[in-house]
Amino acid sequence: MMSDQSRVFVWTMLLSSLCPTIQTFLLSGGDVCFGICNCVQEKMWFDYIYETEVKLVRCEERDLRFIPNFAIQNLPSGFYPGGKNFTVDLHSNYIQTVPDKAFGDLPRLSNVDLFGIILYNNSISSVSDSAFLGLENTRVVLDLGHNNLTTIPQALRILRQIEVLEIEENPIMTLDASMIQHISPLLRFSLNLTLYNSWPVELNNLRVKYVWFNGYSGNSFQNFDVHGIGQHGIELDIGGTDIVDLSDVICNNQIKVSKLWFWLNYKLDMRPFERCSQGTVMQNILDLELSSFYLARIPNFVHTLTKLEWLSFVFENITEIYANDFRGLTELKVLYLYNNLITTIHPHAFDTNTKLRELYLHNNMLTHVPDSVLNLNLEKFTMDAIDCTCSNLQNLKQVNATFVDSIQCLDMTQSAKNALDACP
Numbered sequence: 001m002m003s004d005q006s007r008v009f010v011w012t013m014l015l016s017s018l019c020p021t022i023q024t025f026l027l028s029g030g031d032v033c034f035g036i037c038n039c040v041q042e043k044m045w046f047d048y049i050y051e052t053e054v055k056l057v058r059c060e061e062r063d064l065r066f067i068p069n070f071a072i073q074n075l076p077s078g079f080y081p082g083g084k085n086f087t088v089d090l091h092s093n094y095i096q097t098v099p100d101k102a103f104g105d106l107p108r109l110s111n112v113d114l115f116g117i118i119l120y121n122n123s124i125s126s127v128s129d130s131a132f133l134g135l136e137n138t139r140v141v142l143d144l145g146h147n148n149l150t151t152i153p154q155a156l157r158i159l160r161q162i163e164v165l166e167i168e169e170n171p172i173m174t175l176d177a178s179m180i181q182h183i184s185p186l187l188r189f190s191l192n193l194t195l196y197n198s199w200p201v202e203l204n205n206l207r208v209k210y211v212w213f214n215g216y217s218g219n220s221f222q223n224f225d226v227h228g229i230g231q232h233g234i235e236l237d238i239g240g241t242d243i244v245d246l247s248d249v250i251c252n253n254q255i256k257v258s259k260l261w262f263w264l265n266y267k268l269d270m271r272p273f274e275r276c277s278q279g280t281v282m283q284n285i286l287d288l289e290l291s292s293f294y295l296a297r298i299p300n301f302v303h304t305l306t307k308l309e310w311l312s313f314v315f316e317n318i319t320e321i322y323a324n325d326f327r328g329l330t331e332l333k334v335l336y337l338y339n340n341l342i343t344t345i346h347p348h349a350f351d352t353n354t355k356l357r358e359l360y361l362h363n364n365m366l367t368h369v370p371d372s373v374l375n376l377n378l379e380k381f382t383m384d385a386i387d388c389t390c391s392n393l394q395n396l397k398q399v400n401a402t403f404v405d406s407i408q409c410l411d412m413t414q415s416a417k418n419a420l421d422a423c424p
């Protein structure tokens with residue numbers, strides 16, 4: 001979960017656009033409860049999956065060594081969960097163990113729909129087998145990321161309806177196929193595979209919508225056979241790895257992948273992408289991110305992925321966008337090209353991208369608004385500040401591109417649009 005500044009920062013650095021996030025928005029101040037927490041009612045955004053109003057017990061960043069005693073008699077009056085979703089937030093403390101019945105009677109209070117347990121960023125190395133007693137039949141969101149667990153705790157066997165399990169940034173070294181089967185299907189799952197240098201086949205029992213693998217130490221995904229839930233296929237987010245060859249995923253016609261984000265892996269071999277671009281996996285991809293590979297240009301296969309709606313090539317070494325780089329991507333809505341070395345964009349580069357609404361070009365080396373964007377119907381557009389002398393703004397004269405408002409002049413005192421209005 002990610003209300004921590006530091007984690008937001010890390011993620012901003014890594015630029016994975018779909019990061020694990022549980023953000024909260026305060027709706028009402030809350031009473032002190034359970035001695036050191038605050039009981040509030042907030043709108044909460046779990047991992048881009050649920051946005052819901054919850055009764056929230058906030059115990060984060062309280063220097064806690066132990067989980068507080070969640071005795072029901074200490075619950076403030078008026079905070080009876082009655083049918084609301086409920087969450088206990090204990091992130092960024094120093095908790096080492098999760099004892100029996102750690103959440104007291106809270107789970108039993110009433111017919112809670114969805115129960116969230118946020119233990120992100122503690123020092124947990126043991127979880128009692130009965131820790132989650134009372135939550136057997138409740139839908140559960142569990143964030144155990146950034147702890148000291150070496151396996152998925154047996155305690156999860158009690159939970160029949162776990163929907164989200166975040167367990168990234170733990171030194172996981174043992175995976176049990178029957179546990180993976182038990183927690184499936186999941187809407188979200190995150191895991192560090194740093195201690196694995198070949199694909200752990202136990203994970204092939206996983207059924208999941210979105211999965212994030214961090215820090216895998218192998219160089220291929222040989223034997224990968226994870227399946228998605230629903231007809232769209234898996235959303236696969238892979239970061240900080242040593243993978244050289246991703247062909248076992250992208251060329252494997254037995255699986256379905258709807259979204260693929262792949263970032264911070266300087267060693268990836270792009271040839272399988274070219275070779276398998278006409279295969280069913282590649283042809284069904286809607287979202288594609290390939291970041292931080294030092295690519296010098298947009299690879300050829302990209303324009304053949306005609307279903308693409310969302311595309312990101314950031315932190316590359318791209319210097320020029322050619323006429324055909326995105327030709328034929330008629331469904332493309334969002335394009336990220338920031339943090340490159342782009343000096344030139346072909347005037348017809350976006351001619352066929354008629355659905356493009358968001359284009360991110362900042363942190364490049366463009367000196368004027370590219371002609372290629374002028375006729376796009378953009379809602380969001382970013383680029384670096386430009387020289388606003390009238391001669392440099394000539395190409396803006398004939399168009400009504402409201403998005404140009406967002407471009408600053410080099411002296412940072414006005415927008416390019418205002419500068420243009422002042423030109424003769």
Ligand SMILES: *[C@@H]1O[C@H](CO)[C@@H](O)[C@H](O)[C@H]1NC(C)=O
Pocket residue numbers: 049050051052053083084085113114
């Ligand atoms: C609890 O959250 C779920 C998932 O977002 C939602 O469908 C449900 O309506 C919520 N329940 C209440 C009582 O707010």
Ligand SMILES: *[C@@H]1O[C@H](CO)[C@@H](O)[C@H](O)[C@H]1NC(C)=O
Pocket residue numbers: 004006007061091092093121
């Ligand atoms: C983890 O928690 C500690 C203690 O509250 C805090 O200092 C640190 O910044 C947190 N780290 C992350 C990554 O959230």
Ligand SMILES: *[C@@H]1O[C@H](CO)[C@@H](O)[C@H](O)[C@H]1NC(C)=O
Pocket residue numbers: 123124125148
């Ligand atoms: C993690 O666990 C190991 C051994 O179980 C221990 O030596 C280490 O100090 C723990 N690390 C943290 C950050 O708690």
Ligand SMILES: *[C@@H]1O[C@H](CO)[C@@H](O)[C@H](O)[C@H]1NC(C)=O
Pocket residue numbers: 169170171172192193194195214215216239240241
């Ligand atoms: C998780 O993976 C990241 C990225 O490779 C790595 O930096 C981190 O040390 C890993 N954490 C653990 C606990 O293995």
Ligand SMILES: *[C@@H]1O[C@H](CO)[C@@H](O)[C@H](O)[C@H]1NC(C)=O
Pocket residue numbers: 294316317
């Ligand atoms: C990519 O660009 C960076 C910064 O301009 C440069 O230092 C690096 O050598 C380039 N890498 C490759 C592989 O071209």
Ligand SMILES: *[C@@H]1O[C@H](CO)[C@@H](O)[C@H](O)[C@H]1NC(C)=O
Pocket residue numbers: 400401402
């Ligand atoms: C410019 O475009 C905006 C939004 O597309 C529209 O509301 C406005 O009327 C247009 N202005 C002119 C002068 O055409």
